[in-house]
Amino acid sequence: xxxxxxxxxxxxxxxxxxxxxxxxxxxxxxxxxxxxxxxxxxxxxxxxxxxxxxxxxxxxxxxxxxxxxxxxxxxxxxxxxxxxxxxxxxxxxxxxxxxxxxxxxxxxxxxxxxxxxxxxxxxxxxxxxxxxxxxxxxxxxxxxxxxxxxxxxxxxxxxxxxxxxxxxxxxxxxxxxxxxxxxxxxxxxxxxxxxxxxxxxxxxxxxxxxxxxxxxxxxxxxxxxxxxxxxxxxxxxxxxxxxxxxxxxxxxxxxxxxxxxxxxxxxxxxxxxxxxxxxxxxx
Amino acid sequence: xxxxxxxxxxxxxxxxxxxxxxxxxxxxxxxxxxxxxxxxxxxxxxxxxxxxxxxxxxxxxxxxxxxxxxxxxxxxxxxxxxxxxxxxxxxxxxxxxxxxxxxxxxxxxxxxxxxxxxxxxxxxxxxxxxxxxxxxxxxxxxxxxxxxxxxxxxxxxxxxxxxxxxxxxxxxxxxxxxxxxxxxxxxxxxxxxxxxxxxxxxxxxxxxxxxxxxxxxxxxxxxxxxxxxxxxxxxxxxxxxxxxxxxxxxxxxxxxxxxxxxxxxxxxxxxxxxxxxxxxxxx
Numbered sequence: 191x192x193x194x195x196x197x198x199x200x201x202x203x204x205x206x207x208x209x210x211x212x213x214x215x216x217x218x219x220x221x222x223x224x225x226x227x228x229x230x231x232x233x234x235x236x237x238x239x240x241x242x243x244x245x246x247x248x249x250x251x252x253x254x255x256x257x258x259x260x261x262x263x264x265x266x267x268x269x270x271x272x273x274x275x276x277x278x279x280x281x282x283x284x285x286x287x288x289x290x291x292x293x294x295x296x297x298x299x300x301x302x303x304x305x306x307x308x309x310x311x312x313x314x315x316x317x318x319x320x321x322x323x324x325x326x327x328x329x330x331x332x333x334x335x336x337x338x339x340x341x342x343x344x345x346x347x348x349x350x351x352x353x354x355x356x357x358x359x360x361x362x363x364x365x366x367x368x369x370x371x372x373x374x375x376x377x378x379x380x381x382x383x384x385x386x387x388x389x390x391x392x393x394x395x396x397x398x399x400x401x402x403x404x405x406x407x408x409x410x411x412x413x414x415x416x417x418x419x420x421x422x423x424x425x426x427x428x429x430x431x432x433x434x435x436x437x438x439x440x441x442x443x444x445x446x447x448x449x450x451x452x453x454x455x456x457x458x459x460x461x462x463x464x465x466x467x468x469x470x471x472x473x
Numbered sequence: 474x475x476x477x478x479x480x481x482x483x484x485x486x487x488x489x490x491x492x493x494x495x496x497x498x499x500x501x502x503x504x505x506x507x508x509x510x511x512x513x514x515x516x517x518x519x520x521x522x523x524x525x526x527x528x529x530x531x532x533x534x535x536x537x538x539x540x541x542x543x544x545x546x547x548x549x550x551x552x553x554x555x556x557x558x559x560x561x562x563x564x565x566x567x568x569x570x571x572x573x574x575x576x577x578x579x580x581x582x583x584x585x586x587x588x589x590x591x592x593x594x595x596x597x598x599x600x601x602x603x604x605x606x607x608x609x610x611x612x613x614x615x616x617x618x619x620x621x622x623x624x625x626x627x628x629x630x631x632x633x634x635x636x637x638x639x640x641x642x643x644x645x646x647x648x649x650x651x652x653x654x655x656x657x658x659x660x661x662x663x664x665x666x667x668x669x670x671x672x673x674x675x676x677x678x679x680x681x682x683x684x685x686x687x688x689x690x691x692x693x694x695x696x697x698x699x700x701x702x703x704x705x706x707x708x709x710x711x712x713x714x715x716x717x718x719x720x721x722x723x724x725x726x727x728x729x730x731x732x733x734x735x736x737x738x739x740x741x742x743x744x745x746x747x748x749x750x751x752x753x754x755x756x
Binding site: 428 | 579591617647649654658660667673675676680683698700703704711715717722727733737745747750
């Protein structure tokens with residue numbers, strides 16, 4: 191359990207890092223931050239998102255914290271750990287918000303000394319805007335949260351991750367293996383982004399917006415996509431993502447065949463099944 | 474222009490027919506309805522959605538109306554016109570809300586006598602619920618509305634269709650040929666439904682909902698789909714829809730190849746283009 195005496199450090203003050211900081215501060219925890227941008231640190235202090243922060247990574251500062259949450263792109267996260275892991279206090283728990291797990295968890299756990307535990311977690315929440323100025327702790331309310339322990343994790347570590355989720359008002363906390371997480375996320379999040387962006391770029395027309403209903407808007411909301419983060423996520427999870435893309439392609443092609451053959455029975459059966467399954471997803 | 478003295482008949486009291494009736498009644502027009510269900514007629518009278526209505530199609534009733542709006546499935550609409558068109562008053566204007574245009578407009582205009590004008594229109598609005606009890610005239614506020622005249626239409630007919638859209642608070646009224654409409658709708662509405670339902674049915678997993686973020690929910694909102702209406706719409710617009718499906722498949726497969734080859738440049742370019750295009754669609 192996290193106590194109010196524990197100091198929490200957020201590394202990376204983007205939308206998710208900022209929203210974590212805001213939520214933890216509002217709940218009475220002392221939150222510090224590391225960010226490359228002094229403007230973001232200043233903004234976050236001024237707006238009661240964090241208590242203090244630095245742009246430089248120094249041992250005196252890092253070693254104060256009992257809990258560190260990394261909100262960086264996956265590769266930058268691994269590089270940070272390689273470079274600075276010896277700054278981290280003995281018995282500290284570190285966690286993250288990274289959208290991909292197996293390609294980073296084992297690497298990081300191997301680098302860390304035995305007295306620091308990394309428990310990985312993934313908050314299934316976001317917004318189509320970025321940066322600390324758009325921080326909003328309310329995006330976590332009723333959202334899903336996935337913890338992905340390995341054999342190296344302890345009950346204490348898992349409980350800290352659960353506790354972070356509880357403090358931030360996540361609704362549903364699941365425990366998955368890193369591999370199962372990556373498959374689920376490839377399907378639920380990466381595949382959906384692949385679909386949205388292909389739909390957005392496949393047809394050139396300047397007037398589409400004058401003819402559209404809400405369905406096209408819904409399917410392309412996430413087509414506004416951060417190319418640096420998502421290209422990294424797609425490639426790191428390449429094998430699993432390609433499998434999910436092929437699963438979708440196969441089903442889409444089955445539907446296409448049914449339309450081409452005017453096979454009303456298959457069409458209706460797919461639609462009935464689709465409606466039934468969708469009903470489980472109503473919030 | 475529609476005058477308050479004009480009586481308006483809605484044929485088909487589903488979600489869209491009911492919402493038209495409600496909006497027109499609220500704006501002070503006398504609205505009647507034809508529906509197969511006496512319960513729907515009773516409900517609509519009781520709730521001030523219509524002034525009067527019948528389940529049987531009789532000449533004495535139909536011939537009272539200056540404007541008739543059909544909110545039926547496409548095939549039922551054509552059958553209705555074949556059977557009852559001679560009940561319609563001289564100089565009446567008829568319009569519709571059908572989601573497909575070229576396969577029905579020319580047929581209907583051929584059946585009608587010269588003294589009745591059919592001006593086709595398509596309100597780009599809806600809801601994932603059905604029936605007159607879910608009627609809601611607010612779904613049209615700021616939505617798009619497409620009018621699809623042919624060479625047989627007159628300025629008077631087009632103005633009546635425009636006027637209906639204005640009374641119901643649609644934001645953007647476009648004029649397209651029936652063929653261009655069918656292509657746009659195949660892309661913006663039918664393709665999006667094909668994608669949503671394939672995504673919903675392609676992977677069997679009972680726990681998906683515990684891991685999902687908003688993106689999967691957004692992309693599958695319309696996966697709750699009326700199989701009778703949509704199988705009819707897909708098949709009637711088959712050729713154009715198949716073209717749009719192939720356009721999407723080609724782009725999706727280009728993205729897949731870029732991921733497989735770890736071709737970061739192509740990936741980022743697609744994402745940048747996608748984000749740029751999506752920005753035009755913000756309401």
